[in-house]
Amino acid sequence: MKSAFRTAFYFTLTRSSSSSQxxxxxxxxxxxxxxxxxxxxxxxxxxxxxxxxFSSTASLEKQxxxxxxxxxASGSLRDRIKAVVVDIESATRLIHAxxxxxxxxxxxxxxxxxxxxxxxxxKGLYRNLAAIMGECPGEYYRYQGEWRSETQxxxxxxxxxxxxxxxxxLLHNEAEGKLELDxxxxxLDIEEYLIGICFMSNELPRYVVNQVxxxxxDCPRKVLKFLTDLHAAFRMLNxxxxxxxxxxxxxxxxxxxxxxxxxxxxIRGLAVTGDTDGQQQGA
Numbered sequence: 001m002k003s004a005f006r007t008a009f010y011f012t013l014t015r016s017s018s019s020s021q022x023x024x025x026x027x028x029x030x031x032x033x034x035x036x037x038x039x040x041x042x043x044x045x046x047x048x049x050x051x052x053x054f055s056s057t058a059s060l061e062k063q064x065x066x067x068x069x070x071x072x073a074s075g076s077l078r079d080r081i082k083a084v085v086v087d088i089e090s091a092t093r094l095i096h097a098x099x100x101x102x103x104x105x106x107x108x109x110x111x112x113x114x115x116x117x118x119x120x121x122x123k124g125l126y127r128n129l130a131a132i133m134g135e136c137p138g139e140y141y142r143y144q145g146e147w148r149s150e151t152q153x154x155x156x157x158x159x160x161x162x163x164x165x166x167x168x169x170l171l172h173n174e175a176e177g178k179l180e181l182d183x184x185x186x187x188l189d190i191e192e193y194l195i196g197i198c199f200m201s202n203e204l205p206r207y208v209v210n211q212v213x214x215x216x217x218d219c220p221r222k223v224l225k226f227l228t229d230l231h232a233a234f235r236m237l238n239x240x241x242x243x244x245x246x247x248x249x250x251x252x253x254x255x256x257x258x259x260x261x262x263x264x265x266x267i268r269g270l271a272v273t274g275d276t277d278g279q280q281q282g283a
Contacts, residue, residue: 081147088126088147089153091118091122095118095119096153101114108164123179126181148192152192154179156196172193175188194248198244201254207223208257217265227254
């Protein structure tokens, strides 16, 4: 009995001694207690943070709701503009169809009289366009692309008619006057005017050829002088590498075609001598 008690007492002393010599070894219960004391609970969301989150969501929704209203209003405005532009395009087609008769040796006054009947229609359409843009002042260039191409065509037709009638270039302020545009409000953009003039020059080589076939041998000289002066005037502009520059580059080909016709007429001895600039074009 004493022997067993001695053995148990010795085993207890040995365990205590080994635990004190190795500080890294400690009972599992002590580790659990330490883990419990070091762990913390996650903080619950405060009412203030919830309010900030709700405010941020409301602001986001309000911003995109404002965007939706602005885009809807802009889309509605574009639809109204496009409706007017379609009518402008229709009127320009009728004018162009009438001007094509000039290549069939029809009398120029008769051709111009029919074409001019549609100018009043254009005036009314541009008044409507100006009234629509008056509802959103300061945003002319935002919506200009909707009517840019059609206005260039209108300018080219008006300039062609003016040249057939007078032999001179239609000036910018004269084009605005023909359409009754207000330079202070809804005016004629300079670039649209210049591109329209370039379009007009494309019609002249064909006109020269047809006039020569009808016996008007002085026409090439007049057109050549006009295009030469016009081309020289355009060269005064510092044009960038854009659509206007490309159209201006095309003008030199129109000039070259007219030069070829003029030189051919002159070599054949058919050119009229003397100054006949005061005569009516195509007479």
